[in-house]
Amino acid sequence: MAHCDLYSGAVIAVGSMHDKHVAIGKPFAVRLGAELVVPSGLDTDCFGTFTGEVERYGNMLDAARAKAELAIEKSGLAYGLGSEGTFGSHPYLPDASADTELLVFVDRSRDLFIRDVLITRRTNYGWFPARPGGDWSAALRQLGFPSHGVVVTPNAQIGRFEPIKGLRDPTDLQFAIEAAARRSFDGEARVTSDMRAHMNPTRMAAIRTLAHRLAIRIQSICKVCGAPGFGLADLARGLPCAVCKAPTPDAVAEIHRCALCKFELIVPFRTRRTAAPSCRCRHCRPPDTP
Ligand SMILES: [Zn+2]
Ligand SMILES: [Zn+2]
Missing domain, CATH: 3.30.1490 (Dna Ligase; domain 1)
Incomplete structure (x- = not known):
């Protein structure tokens, strides 16, 4: 993928009261040459608090996007960043705790919305x-x-x-x-x-890792329309069973998608060609397995 310097020298408003700009600032400066500012008078607690006094505004994506939009409104800038985290059981490993972090970048000038997610077991949640x-x-x-x-x-x-x-x-x-x-x-x-970023160095590190990932995605240009933000968006399911060849719920390829024109690139997994019949195939696995 081609790389872009569209945001070199850009000033981006961060919708965060909890020092998240400290974690996001370096990846965005190093990779994009952009500078972050926190608008004054920002109250993101209206979109929900971890301690439950204020219920979260919509889902994770709604809340993160609303923070980015609020930062844009308050600052009058064209670009905004919003972040949201949730903590609890790991989505795939029920016995483990996980921190799921979402970071969204809004570019009003291009009508663009670019996001990335990090799920990590490295959390002190409890x-x-x-x-x-x-x-x-x-x-x-x-x-x-x-x-x-x-x-x-x-x-x-x-x-x-x-x-x-x-x-x-x-x-x-x-x-x-x-x-x-x-x-x-x-x-x-x-x-x-306390899961607020400024009280939680472990979470701050997760946000920093995610910020690097999002900055790399922003740099990646769609070869069809030239918009920034081309990257992994979904997984294609249906990896064939090793025995009967029927499609299973396992992923067979990555789907990379443009954030603007929705052009897609299917990237098949090279190393995984078949799924294990015993646990993944609904035809081959024994009937009493979950
Ligand atoms: Zn099978
Ligand atoms: Zn495109």
């Missing part, structure tokens, strides 16, 4: 119940405390309680646990990882 006076050092270590912040709420809330966020000091944490436990039916507080 929580534990804490009774005042207990020893939580092992559980806190698992959450990455104190280099990573934590949030304290009642474990079983009585009435209203404003989550105490961004805790990185052991004494502050102790007071917060006592306060939250008093407002809980079971007398326990709940200590949760």
